[in-house]
Every structure is written in structure tokens, then in C-alpha cells.
Amino acid sequence: MNLRQLEAFRAVILGQTVTRAAEMLHISQPAATRLISSLEDDIGFALFDRIKGRLQPTAEAMTLYQEVQRSLVGVERIARTAQDIRSLKRGSLHIACAPAMGLIFMPRVIAAFMAEHDGVQISLVVHSSSEVIDLVVGQRCDLGIIVLPNTYPSPRSEKLLATRMLCALPAGHRLCDKPVIVPEDLRGEAFISYPRSIGSRHQIDTIFAAHGVERQLRLETQLSQPMCEFVEHGLGVALVDALSAVNYRGERIVFKAFEPAIEMDFSMLLPVQGPASKLQTAFLEHTQAFIARHVPQAYRF
Structure with a gap:
């Protein structure tokens, strides 16, 4: 059995004719007929009685339909989840942040991000920069934001802002x-x-x-x-x-x-291992754009 056969089977049950089933699946009527025939061959028993040009589901077909319906609903749910992940409407981020950015500024950044991605879950914890580094290195958070007199020397960090005290x-x-x-x-x-x-x-x-x-x-x-x-x-x-x-x-x-001048660098630390996810990358880009809009140029290096 394959997924297309099961979709055709469900469509015939719902549409009551092969013609309507084919329309539902956006395929030709012969193609729909072949899918039903191949499914019957694979499972070893008839699913429909052909009566006056119409297909009447057998008792066995209705028993099978209950399970097929549950399975296809699950497949459709998986497909919707994949679409949500692709469009950044699903997912979670655990962010560790130094107090200088985490107490007021980062909540504003997150609020603006969630307004555009309402299905995303975000957890924000505030720690010292050294503790944030430990969390990132230990893979206990998805993103880390630190503030240090000099940028943390890591190839997996992105400078967000260079300011002066x-x-x-x-x-x-x-x-x-x-x-x-x-x-x-x-x-x-x-x-x-x-x-x-x-x-x-x-x-x-x-x-x-x-x-x-x-x-x-x-x-x-x-x-x-x-x-x-x-x-x-x-x-x-x-x-x-x-x-x-x-x-x-x-x-x-x-x-x-x-x-x-005393320079203070704000940087975002990305995962130490593996590539950043689409959601992590989107949040980084959002944070950079938010900073560009809300931090006066006079405060920057």
C-alpha cells in the first residue's frame, strides 16, 4: 500500500463515485480507478461492489476506512506542521541573555518577533555573560546574547551592536x-x-x-x-x-x-555544533533589524 492509494480510497468513500473522487484528487478518472484496483490487489480483498455503475463500499471497506481516516488525518497534521515550520509559525527558542539586553530591550525584541510568528514558543532567561557562554557551549540553550568589553572570540557568534559607554x-x-x-x-x-x-x-x-x-x-x-x-x-x-x-x-x-571611549560589544552566540535552524537565523536577523531601528546612531561605534 502507498499513501496515494489510501487517498483515492478515502475519496471514493466520501465522493461515492470514481468521477468525484478523481475531481477531489485532481487526477483523471482512469488514474483513480487504477489506484483503487491496485489497492484491492495489495490487500487481497474487494473494497467495493459495482452496482449499476456506482461503487458500494463493502463492510470490510468501512472497517478499513475508519483506520485509513485516522492515519490520513495524522499525515495531514504532519504536513501542516511541516508547513508551519517552513513558514516559521511553529517551533521554540530557549534564549539566554545578559542583563544589559535581557531586562528591557530583549523583551521588546521578542514581543515584535512573536507578533509576526504567533505559533512560536520562546523562553528567555537572564544570566551573566559568562554563564550565557557556558549555557551555549553546554548546548543548554538555542541562542545566547552577551555583552563584553570585547567580542567573545568564537566563529559561531554574530556581533549585534558595538556601543560606547x-x-x-x-x-x-x-x-x-x-x-x-x-x-x-x-x-x-x-x-x-x-x-x-x-x-x-x-x-x-x-x-x-x-x-x-x-x-x-x-x-x-x-x-x-x-x-x-x-x-x-x-x-x-x-x-x-x-x-x-x-x-x-x-x-x-x-x-x-x-x-x-569604552567599547561595549553585544553579540549573539549561535549553536556550537551543527548549522543554525531557520528559526534561529530568522530571530538573529529580526534582532539585527530591530536594533538598527531603535538604537540611535550616535550611541554606536
């Missing part, structure tokens, strides 16, 4: 009128810093030490969003990544360029 000042601060902030401007300022476990902390400290500038390091936090909140409440100044500046919704804070 910005100086966050409370509104009304004495430096708000300066277009560019330099280390000497922040001498003696209360400075809100990342903890030493964050990679960019060492780079920032090195720059200020090279310029002989001392700051008042009174407050630390590992995330840029609460850092901006602290700045807005007048607790000090800070250097934050550009995406956090784009996402911040407070009104009593000013972001200024900082020199020497």
Missing part, C-alpha cells in the same frame, strides 16, 4: 552642558560603580588611574538600570552601557559621551 549625570549637574565628559571632569565626584566581578569595572578603573583621577566610590551595583535610578536620585554619576540609556525612562537624568 555613556556618562550618566543627574539633571542640573554642573557638567550637563559639556558635550563630552573626560576623566578629569569627574575628579572627586561620588561615583556609582559596577562591582569588581563585572568585566567593565577593571577597564573603567584602569582609565581613571591612568589619568590620575580619584573618585568617591561609595555605591556599587551590578546592573545599569538601578545604577541610572541612583544617578537620577542624586547619589552620584556613573558610566553605563548605551542600551541602558536607550531603555531608561526617567526624566531627571542626562547621558553624555565619555572619552576615552
Whole structure:
């Protein structure tokens, strides 16, 4: 037996004549007749009684029809699933993301993606960049998004965005009128810093030490969003990544360029083994396009 024979059998049952069955299958009447005859030969018993030019299904045919109907419905479901996968309407993504992009920006990216692919399931978890790398290498997620002072050296990574860190000042601060902030401007300022476990902390400290500038390091936090909140409440100044500046919704804070520039690279890590799926590739391209539309060119390298 083959699938085409079973489709012809079902069509004859439903259409009650070979002519209508042939129309349903978009084939000629002789072709439909041959399919039924070959099916009867293969299974070893008659399926229809020929009465006055019409085909009357036998009792055995109706018993077989119940099973054929269930099987063909399953085949059609598989075909629809394949079509959904091909058109990116079906599938799942497990995404691990660093906080700088994962707390606010990535949910917006995902919302826009799911609006176009409503059958896709997405799981988003937020971890440090080093933990994201471990998840990707261990094949425990489909995509990883990291932010590091330098791009993760992997042939399976795609740079999403190269930005510079910005100086966050409370509104009304004495430096708000300066277009560019330099280390000497922040001498003696209360400075809100990342903890030493964050990679960019060492780079920032090195720059200020090279310029002989001392700051008042009174407050630390590992995330840029609460850092901006602290700045807005007048607790000090800070250097934050550009995406956090784009996402911040407070009104009593000013972001200024900082020199020497400190580059922050946002990259998407693809599967370590095997090619990326159509869904993974589509999400990468969607994220790149979303960034192009929503991140100001002035914040980029």
C-alpha cells in the first residue's frame, strides 16, 4: 500500500463515485480507478461492489476506512506542521541573555518577533555573560546574547551592536552642558560603580588611574538600570552601557559621551555544533533589524 492509494480510497468513500473522487484528487478518472484496483490487489480483498455503475463500499471497506481516516488525518497534521515550520509559525527558542539586553530591550525584541510568528514558543532567561557562554557551549540553550568589553572570540557568534559607554549625570549637574565628559571632569565626584566581578569595572578603573583621577566610590551595583535610578536620585554619576540609556525612562537624568571611549560589544552566540535552524537565523536577523531601528546612531561605534 502507498499513501496515494489510501487517498483515492478515502475519496471514493466520501465522493461515492470514481468521477468525484478523481475531481477531489485532481487526477483523471482512469488514474483513480487504477489506484483503487491496485489497492484491492495489495490487500487481497474487494473494497467495493459495482452496482449499476456506482461503487458500494463493502463492510470490510468501512472497517478499513475508519483506520485509513485516522492515519490520513495524522499525515495531514504532519504536513501542516511541516508547513508551519517552513513558514516559521511553529517551533521554540530557549534564549539566554545578559542583563544589559535581557531586562528591557530583549523583551521588546521578542514581543515584535512573536507578533509576526504567533505559533512560536520562546523562553528567555537572564544570566551573566559568562554563564550565557557556558549555557551555549553546554548546548543548554538555542541562542545566547552577551555583552563584553570585547567580542567573545568564537566563529559561531554574530556581533549585534558595538556601543560606547555613556556618562550618566543627574539633571542640573554642573557638567550637563559639556558635550563630552573626560576623566578629569569627574575628579572627586561620588561615583556609582559596577562591582569588581563585572568585566567593565577593571577597564573603567584602569582609565581613571591612568589619568590620575580619584573618585568617591561609595555605591556599587551590578546592573545599569538601578545604577541610572541612583544617578537620577542624586547619589552620584556613573558610566553605563548605551542600551541602558536607550531603555531608561526617567526624566531627571542626562547621558553624555565619555572619552576615552569604552567599547561595549553585544553579540549573539549561535549553536556550537551543527548549522543554525531557520528559526534561529530568522530571530538573529529580526534582532539585527530591530536594533538598527531603535538604537540611535550616535550611541554606536
